[in-house]
Amino acid sequence: MGLTFMKSIIALVCLAGSLLATLTLSAVAYAEEALCTCRYCEAAAARASFGVELGNDGPHYAPVRMVDVQHIKLDITPDFKKRTVGGTTTIRFVPLRKPLEALTLDAVQLNITGVEGSTPVTEFENSGEELTIAFKEPIPVGQESWVTIEHNCEPTGGFYFRTAEMGYPEEDTHCWTQGESHYARRWFPCFDYPNEKSTTEVICHVPSDMTVISNGRKLGESVDLEKQLKTVHWLQDKPHVNYLICVVAGYFDKLEDTAGNIPLGFYSQPSLSKHAANSFQDTASIMKFYQKEIGVAYPWNKYDQVTIWDFIAGGMENTTITTLTNNTIFSKETENIKSSRGLDAHELAHQWFGDYVTCEDWSHLWLNEGFATYYTHLYEGEKFGRDATLYGLYRDATNRVLPGGNNDKRPIVWKRYTNAGDQFDYRAYPKGSWVLHMLRSQLGEEMYRQAIQNYLKEHALTTVTTPELQAAFEETSGRTFDRFFDQWVYHARHPDVKIRYRYDPKLSLAHFTVEQTQKVDNDVMLFAFPATFALKCGDEMVYHTEEITDKKHEFYVPVPSKPEMVQFDPEYTLLANIDFDKPEELWLNQLENAERCVGRILAIEALAKKKTNKGIDAIQNALASDPFFGVRVEAAKALGKMNRDEALAALVKTPEQDDARVRLAVADAVVGFYRPESLDTILESAQQEKNPAIVEQWIDGLAKYSDDSVTSYLRASLQRESFRNQVAEAAVVAMEKSGSSQYVPDLAEQVTNHSDKYTSRGLGKVLIALAKLSDGKEEKLQSLKLIAPHLNNGRTDVQKAAITALGQLQLEEARPILQAYADATNDEELSKAASNALAELTKDKSPQPRELIELRKQMQELEKSNKSLKEKLDDLEKKLETTEKKD
Structure with a gap:
């Protein structure tokens, strides 16, 4: 009878929100008791009465304009x-x-x-x-x-x-x-x-x-x-x-500069302004490069940049005034690890691509974001050479596009999004950038530039869709790009390419098989692309390009002698998962002889998988002496992933690096190993390093070790002065990772006396660490008293962290606080965080049966939905009363 009665209550509440007020705490307790012995199917039946809210999955189109x-x-x-x-x-x-x-x-x-x-x-x-x-x-x-x-x-x-x-x-x-x-x-x-x-x-x-x-x-x-x-x-x-x-x-404090006749203004918060010049040092040269590269003069009368406390994004390209996170301001102690150059270049590119010419609707967002991403890479190449551009594209491909797109059936131009924010992902940014890179690679730099110039001039100060860009390329080049845009922009994914090679010594022929292995369906096409191979035969380089249009394609390349190096896509012009299985010797030669950095990086990746001593030696040599920093960074990463003593030894014996980015990568790789005998080395490195970004990495590695020397060092690091309290924040993170409750008094002291030294996110990390490490009922209650007041902090990041921390405390006493907050706030993000924290409290109450957990979740959702329903009923009642009075 108890379960039936409870279902009736739920049904009535769903029909009339006002009944919720009569559901007292004792009734909730009764419902929980009633469900303790029911079957999982009964819980599912109760769940069904709440319904599921479905988002609008499109398609979305630009609204019809009734006025201009x-x-x-x-x-x-x-x-x-x-x-x-x-x-x-x-x-x-x-x-x-x-x-x-x-x-x-x-x-x-x-x-x-x-x-x-x-x-x-x-x-x-x-x-x-x-x-x-x-x-x-x-x-x-x-x-x-x-x-x-x-x-x-x-x-x-x-x-x-x-x-x-x-x-x-x-x-x-x-x-x-x-x-x-x-x-x-x-x-x-x-x-x-x-x-x-x-x-x-x-x-x-x-x-x-x-x-x-x-x-x-x-x-x-x-x-x-x-x-x-x-x-x-x-x-x-x-x-x-x-x-x-x-x-x-x-x-604000203001710095000024000019780029030709364009005035540049840099505004920053007075508390940070002494460091602001670091962040804006490249703006004038970026502006100069873009005007030359794009071929269209900067289209506005001035360009301002303004930093914002706790900005909701990295930057926003408002016309003539870009707003930026104040996290982009950094101190010189970080050397070249921290830079605003990429953010600066990205947002400035938008003044042409996004502001001067703007996507007509969000399904074509890549016309804004893809261009800004790609031109950021082009500026890196202008400043540091071709390898800098390719390395940026490599990181985008391997870290974002290829992993993100492997199981994603959405194309770049996609109208069935739930909300506009869904479009701001890897498809619009790095994949859009890669589409432009492939077009530039196929057309050549000059023809590409002319097409972009024509596109901007024809559509200046208007809104556009992808067909306008395609038309610009076709009209400039005199060739069709239907298949290119169809496979890369209007269909999903990228090709998976399996390459096999063998050498025929009798005929002096290199035999290649190129096969596309991705599943082809209505969402993913069979791709057409140029496949270029570079073969080093003694002192001679042989280049061969084959147009791939079929699932499997075999061909032969005549060579003067047996190739010492066989490299696919030497200029790195194809976005694809590449499976090129070849002997270690060919990878060793590629690492030594490939002209572009990506060829050497791919060789490092392949050698690291083989895990031979010869391969480790070659990678260590690249780490020590390769001329491009990105190859050295990737060499350090590869050694760090191998988890072999020989790889750790190779890292440790590497000569001191002048480039801080490489030192950071080495530190990250070394601390990835757990070797008790390495503790002294890590501590010594942390104590000697002056760059706070690298100190942070060494500190992160100390979380694995339980030792009095580590405890002392982490506690001392809480007091160490650094820009934005970076070192102290690193110590907090390491304390949390250690899982040791011995740090609770230290963290409590930071909350009580040093909250003002932390950034919003930094203070949030302190609150969450305090909650996670608190042990025992009394200690948890004390921590609750320190955390709960931050629910009223005016900074959203701190509020969200405080909410999360209360959930992590696993205290039933936190429930009414979180519930009251969830009911009172009008902020969707904070309300969601409170709901998640309540669910966290519920989820980990192990003695409770699954049915009770589900009902508790349902009651939380019910209370929220019926609050809204009651408001609507009240509004309807008022309208009815008004209508009756008129009658």
């Missing part, structure tokens, strides 16, 4: 104490195709206080998601019109504050906006999709000692001495998409 937006004018005032923003938005537009009776704008959780227009407005409706404005008379097609909307909000996204009340340095107080992909609608009403471009204008009112930066050129600023408010006026007079509108205001 010509200009957007924002007049706003941010309130740094209340963390609100209000003002007016004026949108100038022209109806398209048919007279406009009502204008619909995106507007999420905005308080709309007034609307007026050039055509009288009869009424407006604010649904919480959209603002609909009805006009007294339909506005004729082509008639320029405007609406002005008064609004305010406490933004839930799109507009962000960083203030002392939130835990940030007071001298760094600032606010900023983030539009991509659909966040502008959360602070002003707009057409929030990238298939609409307009000019924009920003008027911002802030305290008189603050700075305001926005898109375009500054028209002026003035100060109201009575109100102590500064008004700053910016205008972007070339059209750009809505998500690129940006406002940043607050306290």
Whole structure:
């Protein structure tokens, strides 16, 4: 009877949210007791009554434009104490195709206080998601019109504050906006999709000692001495998409430079500004290179970069003003390990690819992100040589594209995403970059450049889709690219290529078999690609390219003598999984003779798998003397993965490296081994190393060892001064990995007295480590008291970490705190984190039966869903009452 009764309660609650209030703690306890003896099928039956929310998996298309937006004018005032923003938005537009009776704008959780227009407005409706404005008379097609909307909000996204009340340095107080992909609608009403471009204008009112930066050129600023408010006026007079509108205001220190006649501004937080020059040292040379490489002058009037505390991404390419994570600022002690060059180059490339020419909808995002990724690699090549470009492509392929794409049936151009954020993955960034690299490799650099130049000039200041890019390549080259774009862009994956080679001494022929082994279906094609081989025969190099179009292809190459080196794709121009099984001697010769770094790296990988002493010696020699740092880095990684004493010995005997990136790789490889006799070496290395990034790596290796010397060193490292407290944070991570509760007092002391020294993520690591290491009920309760207050920390990263830490404590006393937080917060991320933490508490309660665990999860979800249902029922009841009164 208990189970039946509980099912009835659940059903009634699902139908009427108000009943949830009557479900007391004793009723929940009764339900748990009732399910203790039921079968798993009964739990499944209870689960079924909750239903499953399915995301919209598309297809997604750009919305039909009812008007042409010509200009957007924002007049706003941010309130740094209340963390609100209000003002007016004026949108100038022209109806398209048919007279406009009502204008619909995106507007999420905005308080709309007034609307007026050039055509009288009869009424407006604010649904919480959209603002609909009805006009007294339909506005004729082509008639320029405007609406002005008064609004305010406490933004839930799109507009962000960083203030002392939130835990940030007071001298760094600032606010900023983030539009991509659909966040502008959360602070002003707009057409929030990238298939609409307009000019924009920003008027911002802030305290008189603050700075305001926005898109375009500054028209002026003035100060109201009575109100102590500064008004700053910016205008972007070339059209750009809505998500690129940006406002940043607050306290900043500024550096200046120029790139030709383009002024460059670098704004950073006062607490970090003494290090800012490190991060922006390449901007002018990147700008110069891009204008030469792209063949189109920088299309805007200035370029600013602004760092942001706890930015939600690495950077955002707003037109003429890029916002960047302040983590991009680094100290010189890290030598060349830390660099902003890649981020700087990526975001600057967007000023052409993404801002000047913009993808029309998110399925074509690679036209923004693929270009920015590839041109970052091209700049590396400009600065450090061809190998630097290829090494970047190699890392993208091996770390992201090939692993990510092996079992992924989504193509680059994909319309069935759940939300726009799904498109921001390896397909748009590194795979998109690789598509461009393959096009450049097949066409040659000059013809590729001409095609890109034609593409940008033809589509300047407009939105585009992939066919426009394909057309530019075809019109420039005079050849079709249907198959290329079909297999690489509109279908999924990449080829798996199996290559077999043998030499015929009688006929002096090299015999090759090239086979594609990937599964071919409706999602993955049989690929067509050029396969190039380089054969070293004495002093002569023989190159041969074969067009592969079939599943299996055999061919012969005449050679003057037996090849000493047989290398596939010597210029690294094909994105593919390559299985080339050949004798060790050929790999040794490739390591010694391959011209490009990737050929030598691939040889290192193959030799490491064979694990012979001869191979280890060759890899160690490459680590010691190869001219390109990336080969030395990969040599260190390969030795580290072998887990042989000979490999460890090869690492240890390697001469001291001048390049810090290689020293870091060596440290990472050495600490990957567990050898008790290595402890003294690791400790000594950590104590002698001055570069904090490398010290961090040595410290990470100490987590494996239980020794008084390690304990003392880690505790001392908590007190060691370093930029952003990097060394102390490394010690915290090592303490957590050790699993030892002896560090709980040390971590508690960090939370109590030194929280302000850590970054948001660093403090989060301290909280989680404290929770994980706390042992015993009393110690856990003490830790709970230290962790729980950080639920109210103004920094999202700290809040999420505190939530996670409470779940990790495995204390039932944490449940009501987490439940109350989950119920109270309007932040989706924090609510999800609280739900996960509650599930963590539930999951590890081993004495409880599975059925009880499932019911508890269901009750948590039920409470949330019925809170929403009750609100909807209340709203319906009010509407019915209003209707009855009218009748």
